[in-house]
Amino acid sequence: MQEYINIYTDGSARGNPGPGGYGIILRYKQSVKELSQGFRLTTNNRMELLAVVVALENLKTNQIPVRIFSDSKYVIDAxxxxxxxxxxxxxFNKKKNKDLWQRYLSLARSFNIEFVWVKGHNGHPENERCDVLAVEAALGKNLLIDHYFEEVQQHED
Structure with missing residues (x-):
């Protein structure tokens, strides 16, 4: 049976744009790591995509195939x-999130990635946990600045 690093991701924005956050679960065999971060002004799609990017950036190897589970049709379909x-x-002419897509494309080259769409808010345990992490991060203190969104993208709209 093929071994995978399983990654579960979710993003959230309280308002669109508004405060936002992402939640990630990294799982390999018995090892589990949770990551989350909030931002003061961003969008849901940015957080969904940033979760995937940050998850890949946190992997210590690219020698094991990766499965990424997400409820974001935006990310999965793209x-x-x-x-x-x-x-x-x-x-990326007239496309949003150019900075994050470029980060993703740069990372993705060195991984064997399979994407799996999961229906959000449907009882999937890891997806539900990622949602909690993302919402808590968005509502938390010490929110980071999503510089690209605040300084570049928001002014292009």
Whole structure:
């Protein structure tokens, strides 16, 4: 049976834009690690995508295949339907989250990644836990500044 590093992600924004956060669970065999972070002004889609990026950035190896579980159709469809590669070819012209997509594409090259869509708020234990982490992060203190969103993207809209 194939071994995988399983990654569960979720993003949240309280208002869109508004305070937001992401939640991540990294699982390999018996090892489990949770990550989360909040931002003072961002969007739900940014947090969904940032969760995937941060999860990949936190992996210590690229030698084990990775399965990423997400309830974000935005993220899953852009990757599985290969839209992101068309956006990249056009310089992400008029596309949101260019900075995060570029980070993702740079990371993804060195991993064997399989994406799995899960229905959100449907009782999936890890997805529910990631949602709690993301919401708690969004509502927490010490929120970081999503510089790209606040300084660049918001002014392009």
């Amino acid at each position: 990757i599985q339907k290969r839209w992101v590669y068309g956006w990249q070819a056009k310089g």
